[in-house]
Amino acid sequence: MKIAVVGTGYVGLVSGTCFAETGNHVTCVDIDKSKVERLSSGEITIYEPGLEKIFSRNLKEGRLQFTTSLKEGIEGAKIIFLALPTPPGEDGSADLKYILGVAKDLGKLLQAGDYKVIVDKSTVPVGTADKVREAILTSGGGDVAEVFDVVSNPEFLREGAAVEDFMKPDRVVIGTTSEKARKIMQQLYEPFVRQGNPIIFMDEKSAELTKYAANSFLAVKISFMNEVAVLCEKLGADVDMVRRGIGTDFRIGKHFLYPGLGYGGSCFPKDVQALSKSSTDASYDFKILNAVMQVNKMQKQFFISKINQYYKSDLKGKKFAVWGLAFKPNTDDIREAPALEVIEKLLTSGATVTAFDPEAMPNVKKETKLDIVFAESQYEALEGADALIICTEWNEFRTPDFDKIASQLKAKVIFDGRNLYDIEIINSLGFYYESIGRKKIIAS
Ligand SMILES: NC(=O)c1ccc[n+]([C@@H]2O[C@H](COP(=O)([O-])OP(=O)(O)OC[C@H]3O[C@@H](n4cnc5c(N)ncnc54)[C@H](O)[C@@H]3O)[C@@H](O)[C@H]2O)c1
Incomplete structure (x- = not known):
């Protein structure tokens, strides 16, 4: 055809x-x-x-x-x-x-x-x-x-x-x-x-709504788990355990239960917003969607506040290594990428950023005005940095050489927005480590 x-x-x-x-x-x-x-x-x-x-x-x-x-x-x-x-x-x-x-x-x-x-x-x-x-x-x-x-x-x-x-x-x-x-x-x-x-x-209208309903439902799952993660931190529970505990229930399913920096990309943010607007236009207040958007916004702030708290809100002159710029791994798409918002906040607080992403750096150079230094490798990004910040869960970030991380960084500090590392391993290596919805590891 x-x-x-x-x-x-x-x-x-x-x-x-x-x-x-x-x-x-x-x-x-x-x-x-x-x-x-x-x-x-x-x-x-x-x-x-x-x-x-x-x-x-x-x-x-x-x-x-x-x-x-x-x-x-x-x-x-x-x-x-x-x-x-x-x-x-x-x-x-x-x-x-x-x-x-x-x-x-x-x-x-x-x-x-x-x-x-x-x-x-x-x-x-x-x-x-x-x-x-x-x-x-x-x-x-x-x-x-x-x-x-x-x-x-x-x-x-x-x-x-x-x-x-x-x-x-x-x-x-x-x-x-x-x-x-x-x-x-x-x-x-x-x-x-x-x-x-x-x-x-099906008919045309049902097909059109199916797409928005699918994306919005997935966004609900993400925001729900992000709120569970915040609560885990407050109550001393571990979101990894809770995730596994509920994900094995076939009615819930194991996908889209990973807490992180909130959803980004070219679809979820705009589609949730558009469905909410369509609902309003149809004189219906779609309450869940409005909460989902609010939680998603808060989630990035929640992560940034961890960094601010650690440095007592004084980021001026600090240097950060950021791993991951794409809105998710295996793509070069940076539309609504949480990493960009995190970086923007760091820069406006007077910090500098050296970043590495396996695929998305050309798009960040082309499409944003962010004043970032781009590294040739994930380890080069660490040189002389005060901390490592992880924003995207690319495979190559999952099992890194921690000795190399420790030797390149000025201080052994990691803020992990994607819960990549095992808490106990990190603890034994003497890092200060914060992730989402899990125990904070204080450097020994
Ligand atoms: N990206 C995804 O993962 C995804 C998944 C499902 C659905 N969608 C939906 O699919 C649609 C497209 O998304 P995308 O991510 O491919 O967008 P995109 O921005 O990557 O691509 C759109 C393309 O359309 C071209 N274009 C604009 N005006 C044109 C015109 N008048 N004539 C010819 N070409 C024109 C642009 O140059 C661009 O290459 C959106 O509605 C999006 O919500 C996207």
Whole structure:
């Protein structure tokens, strides 16, 4: 099948490449000329495990192409995916200007006799499929009414495991009331669900809400555990034990129970906020969501206050080594990364920061104005620092050489925002160590 994917970011590039991998001919469209040039010449633009290999193969075999021209991209395509940004607008609702802008352009390009399925893959508020349909009709006129359907097909991939998630999804959600569109979408997704995971068909609005409900529920789990961790510290309990104690209950499940610096990334913060706004617009006060956002904000402050307390609120002239900048491991994505907020607070308090991240440093250099020194390695970042601060749980930070850490740091002090280390081991090594929801280790 010939497919167009409009928007070639984290979702668009992964989706386009994976659709090509199952034999489809995919043209990815993006307005970013330099991105299209880099991709066309074989250079991958994001870090995502496993993506480069299938990207290169499909590019070489001619099943994957890139263009800046929407007209050229959709030519002959049976399905057009919209994988465009939906950033928060000023009032917290999802800004649909990218989606509706492309929808208007599509209206002018659709032609009688050339039926296409237009798919919202972006995370969009309930009612967006109707708005996309209307935008296409308004710009295309009556002639195009019969030649398209708008389908909602939210994406559930996780950055850092995006290829695996896309190739073997837990489920595929497709919102459509058109039998014709349903058949085409089923045919497209059949190769991805051979192991029996379901394609769940529903109406457009339910599909749109499913995505927000999924992300918001996961955010609830994270904020809930972050509050349990705070309580653990106050009551002298250990959140690791509590997590294991509840996670073995199949009704609760073991995932998303790790306390830390709060959720970040390009999805959870904006999606929780957007669902809250949608609820308010529908005259419903979604109380849990508002609490989740508040807890998430407090959680970073909770971690920073540990550092402040240790230094009696005098960070001026202190030097910190920060391990991890990406919002989570295995990605170079720094959107809403908790590390950036922590660093900003340290810098405004007069401290200096040397940071290391295996993949995200180029994006921090390019997209932020933070006055950070970037180290070549995790150990180089430690040289002469007053303390190590861990913000992202990359694998290489999990079992470090503690002797090397001790010898590079000016003082044996670690603030661990990801609970990476065994309390007893750290204790035996004589570090001062603070993590989240666990006993504080006072240096011996
Ligand atoms: N990133 C994730 O993990 C993830 C997961 C599931 C869903 N989503 C949702 O998918 C959508 C896209 O997210 P993303 O992370 O891929 O965004 P992104 O910012 O990485 O990519 C968006 C791309 O769209 C391009 N673009 C903007 N306007 C355009 C236009 N008019 N024509 C063509 N291209 C245009 C941009 O240049 C960019 O390359 C969002 O709604 C997001 O919430 C993201």
